[in-house]
Amino acid sequence: MKTPPLYTKLSTLLFKEIETLSEQKKILEKQLSVIDKQLKSYQDTFAYANQKPQKQKIKQYDTSTRKYLVEVLKTNANEWLTTADIAHKVAVLGGRTAEGSLQPYGSRIASMLSAFSKQKMVEQKSNNRVIFWRLASFISTEI
Known part of the structure; x- marks a missing residue:
């Protein structure tokens, strides 16, 4: 049994969309990682600045x-x-x-x-x- 052409086109488009979304997800995860590092740095700096002297x-x-x-x-x-x-x-x-x-x-x-x-x-x-x-x-x- 042969698959209908519409099904083939839709599945191809769907797989391309999935690949694009997975690439975007990887980029966003990298950006989130950078933002998390910056936030941690700011939190550390703020915590150090607010320490009470001994x-x-x-x-x-x-x-x-x-x-x-x-x-x-x-x-x-x-x-x-x-x-x-x-x-x-x-x-x-x-x-x-x-x-x-x-x-x-x-x-x-x-x-x-x-x-x-x-x-x-x-x-x-x-x-x-x-x-x-x-x-x-x-x-x-x-x-």
């Missing part, structure tokens, strides 16, 4: 943070006029290393200085040395 490391940074900020304040106290100016400059300088990357304690400095400026210890533009000593004492008690 207690030992915080203690290690405390003295160097305090010394660095006090030094920054001493050398620049005459240039900055308001508490907000000082807080901003110290947050920028204190939150970065010499190479420009963020210090592990940069966010602590920023929140500390934000708390300092919210306390409005110095309202008006006044003696920069007064601002410096108040900020320095605030730093030494908060860090």
Whole structure:
């Protein structure tokens, strides 16, 4: 018994379609694999960025943070006029290393200085040395 020509045409078209779909499936699986790797990389980076520093490391940074900020304040106290100016400059300088990357304690400095400026210890533009000593004492008690 001979197969009808319509059946032959349909089966040929169907097999070609199946081959095309299987090739597309392979391409999509490769793309999905690449996307999964990128997602894993992003998740790893995000998890690392959100890790809380260990207690030992915080203690290690405390003295160097305090010394660095006090030094920054001493050398620049005459240039900055308001508490907000000082807080901003110290947050920028204190939150970065010499190479420009963020210090592990940069966010602590920023929140500390934000708390300092919210306390409005110095309202008006006044003696920069007064601002410096108040900020320095605030730093030494908060860090």
